[in-house]
Amino acid sequence: MRQNRLFATCSTLAVLLLSGCAHVPENIDLQNDRGHAVMGLDYRDFDLAASQMVQSALASGTLKKPDGGRYVMATGKVVNDTMQRIDTDQLMAKIEEELMNSGQVVMTSAIGAGDATDDMVYEARELRKSDEFDAGTLAPKGRLVAPDLSVSGKIIQRDVFYDKRTRQVEYYFQLRITNLRTGLRFWQKETLIGKRGSNKSVSW
Amino acid sequence: MKDTVLRVLLAAGALLVSGCATNREALRAFNASFEQGRYEAADDVAGHRINKKNPHKALLWNLQGGTTRLLLGDFAGSVTLYDQAEAAFKFYDLDSTAENAVQLGAALALNDSFAPYQGEEYDRIMVNSYKGLCFAALGDYENARVEFNRALQRQEEAKHHFARQIKKTKTELAKQDSLANRQAVDGTGAPFSVTDTLESDSFKDAMRETYSNLDTFQAYPDFINPFATYLAGLFFLLEGDTGKASGILKESFGMDPDHPVVRADFADAEAGRAPKGQCWVIFENGLCVERVEFRLDIPIFLVTRELKMVNVAFPVLSTRGRAVDSLSISTATETARTIAICDMDRVIRTEFKKDLTMIIGREVARQAAKTYLQYMVQREYGDLGGIIMAVFQTFSTAADTRSWTALPSDIQVARFPISPDRRLTVSDGGRLSIPVQLPACDNAIVHVRLPQVGVPAAVSIIKF
Numbered sequence A: 001m002r003q004n005r006l007f008a009t010c011s012t013l014a015v016l017l018l019s020g021c022a023h024v025p026e027n028i029d030l031q032n033d034r035g036h037a038v039m040g041l042d043y044r045d046f047d048l049a050a051s052q053m054v055q056s057a058l059a060s061g062t063l064k065k066p067d068g069g070r071y072v073m074a075t076g077k078v079v080n081d082t083m084q085r086i087d088t089d090q091l092m093a094k095i096e097e098e099l100m101n102s103g104q105v106v107m108t109s110a111i112g113a114g115d116a117t118d119d120m121v122y123e124a125r126e127l128r129k130s131d132e133f134d135a136g137t138l139a140p141k142g143r144l145v146a147p148d149l150s151v152s153g154k155i156i157q158r159d160v161f162y163d164k165r166t167r168q169v170e171y172y173f174q175l176r177i178t179n180l181r182t183g184l185r186f187w188q189k190e191t192l193i194g195k196r197g198s199n200k201s202v203s204w
Numbered sequence B: 001m002k003d004t005v006l007r008v009l010l011a012a013g014a015l016l017v018s019g020c021a022t023n024r025e026a027l028r029a030f031n032a033s034f035e036q037g038r039y040e041a042a043d044d045v046a047g048h049r050i051n052k053k054n055p056h057k058a059l060l061w062n063l064q065g066g067t068t069r070l071l072l073g074d075f076a077g078s079v080t081l082y083d084q085a086e087a088a089f090k091f092y093d094l095d096s097t098a099e100n101a102v103q104l105g106a107a108l109a110l111n112d113s114f115a116p117y118q119g120e121e122y123d124r125i126m127v128n129s130y131k132g133l134c135f136a137a138l139g140d141y142e143n144a145r146v147e148f149n150r151a152l153q154r155q156e157e158a159k160h161h162f163a164r165q166i167k168k169t170k171t172e173l174a175k176q177d178s179l180a181n182r183q184a185v186d187g188t189g190a191p192f193s194v195t196d197t198l199e200s201d202s203f204k205d206a207m208r209e210t211y212s213n214l215d216t217f218q219a220y221p222d223f224i225n226p227f228a229t230y231l232a233g234l235f236f237l238l239e240g241d242t243g244k245a246s247g248i249l250k251e252s253f254g255m256d257p258d259h260p261v262v263r264a265d266f267a268d269a270e271a272g273r274a275p276k277g278q279c280w281v282i283f284e285n286g287l288c289v290e291r292v293e294f295r296l297d298i299p300i301f302l303v304t305r306e307l308k309m310v311n312v313a314f315p316v317l318s319t320r321g322r323a324v325d326s327l328s329i330s331t332a333t334e335t336a337r338t339i340a341i342c343d344m345d346r347v348i349r350t351e352f353k354k355d356l357t358m359i360i361g362r363e364v365a366r367q368a369a370k371t372y373l374q375y376m377v378q379r380e381y382g383d384l385g386g387i388i389m390a391v392f393q394t395f396s397t398a399a400d401t402r403s404w405t406a407l408p409s410d411i412q413v414a415r416f417p418i419s420p421d422r423r424l425t426v427s428d429g430g431r432l433s434i435p436v437q438l439p440a441c442d443n444a445i446v447h448v449r450l451p452q453v454g455v456p457a458a459v460s461i462i463k464f
Helices: A003-020 A041-060 A089-101 A121-128 B002-035 B041-051 B055-071 B075-095 B098-109 B121-137 B141-186 B194-199 B201-210 B212-216 B226-238 B242-257 B260-269 B343-398
Strands: A070-079 A104-113 A149-161 A164-180 A185-198 B278-285 B292-299 B305-317 B326-328 B335-337 B339-343 B410-417 B423-427 B431-439 B444-451 B459-464
Touching: A041 A089, A041 A164, A041 A185, A070 A089, A070 A164, A070 B141, A089 A149, A149 B141, A149 B260, A149 B326, B002 B041, B002 B055, B041 B055, B055 B459, B075 B121, B075 B226, B121 B141, B121 B335, B121 B343, B121 B444, B121 B459, B141 B226, B141 B343, B194 B201, B194 B343, B201 B212, B201 B292, B201 B444, B212 B343, B226 B242, B226 B260, B226 B339, B260 B339, B260 B410, B305 B343, B335 B410, B339 B343, B343 B410, B423 B444, B431 B459
Parallel strands: A070 A104, A070 A149, B278 B444
Antiparallel strands: A149 A164, A164 A185, B278 B410, B292 B305, B326 B335, B326 B423, B339 B410, B423 B431, B444 B459
């Protein structure tokens, strides 16, 4: 009897121990993520920077076309001047999405930096050489729309030795919108995301 | 019982000898191939020692392997190995697990080579500089920029690390003294004084003689690695980021205002002028200083009564030197010569000198403890015990001679306009003559590595 009880207790403990050790994947609650921050950049930082910048651009009113239409915008270069290996397209995708959702801007895939272009725009035009395609369904010549505006930027990182044990990492998200016809800068914004953490190792 | 203790001591001694010997043998084999320009064979040696699952366990081989991959033109493979090296640096920065503590404990009791190789500050800086070069060679300029930013940050980290290290060394030595005294009082340990030993005239004389070459060289200020600074500046200049390049090249110019290439690059950056149609040759020349073991008898002060002479093993830096004085470059229209931008031996010596007090302090403490233990064992187990302990002490005494030996002795640079036929010849004025055909590009860097005169050079071209 006593042996059985001992066995049962040991088994329960073993199960508890094993379940405690197993690292079961779980979904992140994106609206209320209580996971600890990282010294690098994660999705929360991109979300915050993108939404702050888009709100600023929309609130400035400079994207409202006087005749009521929509501006055509090209994605320019966003320089990653940090010490983190990040994909700046990720930041731009969020910004482009929110700008388009505002109804004031339409993005072009015909011209742009990085992954902003869609090769199919030009490959579809190559089909003109082929007899296999119905000529009436091919993209007509001279129909691509040149962009009015370009959005470009830079992400800069500065590491500061805050005190003996603490490192302060500052990320500056800089974005600007340029009128491509005049070269004049329509709008610009800098969003700062700062972090403090252990000084034991580098921030990447 | 007595037999068991003696057997354990003998077994520990045997294990000790075999463990150390394997590591030293591998490093010797790697060096032998690398020095002869047999990069593939050297890469094989490194490849067999790399621990893919736990890179921190073979950090040194990730460094060596990263270099051989780079020289073999496998830039992506080099980045992978250097990335693992960075992961290992991070591991040692943050880790305080039992595994690490056990190894450090063994190092404290036996010798420094039992501690895991955790990398020097210059290792960390060079890893990021080389990764920057590799990414640029792969045409991935975004990630190259990240790596050059990291290399610059590593320089800042090094300054802070050494400021902390100086304080830490003083605290550590004091700690060892107080521990020794406490053990002396309760009779469990060796009564000796590390500080008294280090401060004694006879010890200082012995050290002065051993490390005389460290007093004659001039240390780089603030532990700067001029190559890392210059290369980052050059990269930003070639990327057209003249503002950023100007700030960085200003530092290089400040350190070496007479260097014609630095002066020309800095002038371009200052004028906001991105170069066009220019070629740079970056020449990694010869083999850096290596650590070799040096044994000598030093006096150790036992606090209680006596002064005892014991045999200790310290690492000393041995010069392997440059392959050639410089390289000359000729094109259809120009001739140029490489000029040193960074004395890598000096970078290594600067850091070694800073670490030396701690290395010596540890060895003195260790040998004093072992001497005391030998005395105790002899008293307890008689002459046989004494002899076995003496053998154990002899075999366990070894200097840590591990270091990234694939680094060059110095790094030189030349700049010249690309000729219309896009050809150039790199030569050392002797038998070495390498024709290079540049591809279509705005600017180019030609990276040349020559470990010794008369051995094959490794050449790669980086387009901008």
